[in-house]
Amino acid sequence: MKVTLAIATFCVVLACSHAARTTTTTATKPGRFLSLPVPAKCASRPKEFSYRGKNMFLTTHVPALANKKVDWLDGRNLCREYCMDLVALETQEKNNLIFRVIQQNDVPYIWTAGRICDFAGCENRPDLEPKTVYGWFWSATREKIQATNRIPQGWGYNPWSQTGHKKRPQPDNAEYDINQTKEQCLSVLNNVYNDGIAWHDVACYHEKPVICEDNEELLRYVAATNPGIRL
Template sequence: MQVQGAVGAWLLRVLAALGALRAAAASPAISEARPNGANRPGRFLSLPVPQKCSQRPKEFNFRGHNYFFSGHQAQYRNSRLDWLDARNICREYCMDLISMESQEENNLIFRLIQNEDVPYIWTSGRLCDFKGCENRRDLEPKSVFGWFWSATRGKMAPTNQTPRGFGYNPWSQTGHKRQRQPDNAEFDINGTNESCLAVLNNVYNDGIAWHDVACYHEKPFVCEDSEELLNYVASTNPGIRL
């Protein structure tokens, strides 16, 4: 199921819906503000780079998709990027940020985080709170029904329900406001919406779990093959090996 008006398809360089942001210092998860340049209007989604797609890192494979963790790649080992910059790195490789659409895939990423002691990572999860999402009764309330995987444009299960095929609800039971996620906690601090989905590693003594986070925060990331981008590059570059 697609979310109408979500971040656009690969042919369109869609404007990122990241509003003016101010630095915050309130908790471990809300204290990663970029000192300068947090507000960078006019940013777009990147198109794939055929040579990078052909040579993309294939660190591990799950159900026919290749993945890589930024912390395991020399050029990104020390990189912490905001949500859009991380997504664009992935897209240049014909990949996108990870979408955990099954419990098996979710467990795969949770194990990576646990084994590598990673504090947090970005996913492709996004709240449909930008232009095109207005007056959508099917998305209200947004905190429950408004989340989707931007990489596939697949709508997520309501946040107060266990996703189909999961044995539990992966959203954390707590956070900065000591209430279950998503809680949009940063809005109360500096007016910034928590519109992106990150996996945090026990930041709130809650184990490894999903949290809504303001998109300007900087984190490592996991990239996953994008069928859409791979098919596009294959069709426009005859003979390329992907």
């Protein structure tokens, strides 16, 4: 089931600087914007593995990025410079692939493109309430994530962890009770809570490695504005 989330393009595609901003002083960065693709990087982007024609790479496997950890928005920008974006886990088959990559490479955690729609453009939307259940979406594709409290249609299991800091099913916005920072972004954690590899909501300022995947919109844009480029 594919449902596109109709929200302000300004927030999701071009800016959304406040969307990754946290409420704590130490974690807050100045307003930031999504990066434009860099044609040379797009043409030479790492193509470590693929899913249904979309190339992907894990940053820890790229020498120049091997020791780099980034917050959620910087993760998007890192990927976007390569005509890619953070990986979106729309299907069980794709999710299983990413889980295998994490397991086989003993990766402790990664960012995904998942985010909760709690910014400008998400107000007065009954279809997104309660947001912890119905308000999540893949920022790279603007596709809604199915309800968090049940097995998604077409899946055989619920990818959200059944435990976390509060020992409650995810998402639980646990960090808000600690320092009033919302857990607005979706990370895959590797057995952090003795729960195997599973989805967790996490505050966006935490720094993690990422998996990037081809973004068709950015690839088309670079191809159209750079005649003859080989992507």
